[in-house]
Amino acid sequence: MAQRTARAETLLWLAQRASAAVLAVCVAVHLATIIYAVQGGLTAEEILGRTRGSAWWLAFYSIFVVAVAVHAPIGLRTIVREMTPWRGASLDGATAIAAIALIAFGWRAIGGLVG
Amino acid sequence: MSEATLKVRIWRGAEVGRFEAYEVPRRTSQTVLDVVTWIQRRIDPTLSYRFACRVGMCGSCAMTVNGVPRWTCRTHVTKVARDDTVTIAPLRNLPVIKDLAVDMTAFFDKWARAGGRFVPKADAPNDFAVVAPDSQERRAADAGIECIGCAVCYSGCDVVSWNGDYLGPAALNRAWTLVNDVRDGARTQRLAAVAGDAGCHACHSQQSCREYCPKHLDPTGSIAGLKRATVRAAMKGDL
Amino acid sequence: MKAGSAAMSWRMRSHPNYLAFAIHRVSGLLLALFLPLHFWALGQAIGGEAALNSFLRWTESPLLKFAETGLVILLAAHLAGGIRLLAIEFAGWRDWQRTTVAVTAGFSLAAGLLFLLKVVSP
Numbered sequence: 165m166a167q168r169t170a171r172a173e174t175l176l177w178l179a180q181r182a183s184a185a186v187l188a189v190c191v192a193v194h195l196a197t198i199i200y201a202v203q204g205g206l207t208a209e210e211i212l213g214r215t216r217g218s219a220w221w222l223a224f225y226s227i228f229v230v231a232v233a234v235h236a237p238i239g240l241r242t243i244v245r246e247m248t249p250w251r252g253a254s255l256d257g258a259t260a261i262a263a264i265a266l267i268a269f270g271w272r273a274i275g276g277l278v279g
Numbered sequence: 280m281s282e283a284t285l286k287v288r289i290w291r292g293a294e295v296g297r298f299e300a301y302e303v304p305r306r307t308s309q310t311v312l313d314v315v316t317w318i319q320r321r322i323d324p325t326l327s328y329r330f331a332c333r334v335g336m337c338g339s340c341a342m343t344v345n346g347v348p349r350w351t352c353r354t355h356v357t358k359v360a361r362d363d364t365v366t367i368a369p370l371r372n373l374p375v376i377k378d379l380a381v382d383m384t385a386f387f388d389k390w391a392r393a394g395g396r397f398v399p400k401a402d403a404p405n406d407f408a409v410v411a412p413d414s415q416e417r418r419a420a421d422a423g424i425e426c427i428g429c430a431v432c433y434s435g436c437d438v439v440s441w442n443g444d445y446l447g448p449a450a451l452n453r454a455w456t457l458v459n460d461v462r463d464g465a466r467t468q469r470l471a472a473v474a475g476d477a478g479c480h481a482c483h484s485q486q487s488c489r490e491y492c493p494k495h496l497d498p499t500g501s502i503a504g505l506k507r508a509t510v511r512a513a514m515k516g517d518l
Numbered sequence: 519m520k521a522g523s524a525a526m527s528w529r530m531r532s533h534p535n536y537l538a539f540a541i542h543r544v545s546g547l548l549l550a551l552f553l554p555l556h557f558w559a560l561g562q563a564i565g566g567e568a569a570l571n572s573f574l575r576w577t578e579s580p581l582l583k584f585a586e587t588g589l590v591i592l593l594a595a596h597l598a599g600g601i602r603l604l605a606i607e608f609a610g611w612r613d614w615q616r617t618t619v620a621v622t623a624g625f626s627l628a629a630g631l632l633f634l635l636k637v638v639s640p
Contacts, residue, residue, distance in 0.1 A: 181607065181608075184600050188604075191593060192597070195593060195597075199590075199630070205578075206574050207571060208574060209567060211570065236553060240547070266554075269557040273557050273561040279564075
């Protein structure tokens, strides 16, 4: 049991750091895009004009969403385990559900932006 | 001629207690340990505290001074006194036995649980081990072996406070020195012991351990090494 | 009075690496809480330009612009803190190199803030 936990925690840590590396790139691009896009005000036409039908933005945001869906729930799980009494299988389950929910809602939004 | 005095607040009691105030004459090069000893010998013989070498070698005199874990024999009053006041409390994160003395059992239990004991390889008795002193592993081990188990780092670590099972910086630092010992025969078990939800992955690099270690060791760096070693082992299927 | 609370002191936590940790944790938590709102807002695009535009108009108030600036700062801060952590954990950085990361973080933060404030004002 302790052996499984040791391996599981190690791989969770790795997933968090790997997704962090991916996010470092995605967030840099995202920040640059934001700062560029907000100049002169933000409109739906401007945003959708950039994203509609774009294979590049589809690929970029799809990867971005998956990386966030891995990174954020694992981070929240750590905070919950340290600051509250909640731990164990139920917390692990909630973490997985949060990840799936983020992917679902993220990709749904991408569908609206690119479709 | 009036003597300059130092106002001292000292924790009295156990887990529940209160600060009591004392006044101590200031002396040249006075250390916090000098202050505590003066109080116990001249004002209140019921004050309980620990010390041994009083020259910064044994680590027995570690206490919390103005909120910071330190060796009291190596802390000059002039360096820490604020408004001529010094507040002295027992080390954090360990049960208080009485006044300034804490129970170090949990600290050393975790040391053992992290695999803090050298385990020779099966063929050890056959020949002398050859250890290159300037190899990467030996330099990594040498960087951490001066630890004397004083628990200052353990006391300063918030993860130890938040996660009762967390092995802590000293135990993990020791484990790292043994992982880097080429004579070691228990690498797989060692890495398994320091992975898991109470092991190296719980460290957030707050680096209070590194900040306050009186021997200027770097447990954060050691723990980072363990993170890399455990990940490599997991990817190879050894964990 | 309990011994634990008596010994606790913010003085113990007042060193740069602890502050970096605290900023990283708080920014991560706030960003994670913001994410569902962000995905919902972007999902307004499914309803077409009109739906997205009506949401964007709602964000044009000074209070919302202030909040958005805050979010950009949180994102830049969390990114910088994350790079610092990756440097410590994987590159084994020490000493002055850690300070460099902290300085870079400060600069990127300031740059992000200044830029956004400039472009958000009409």
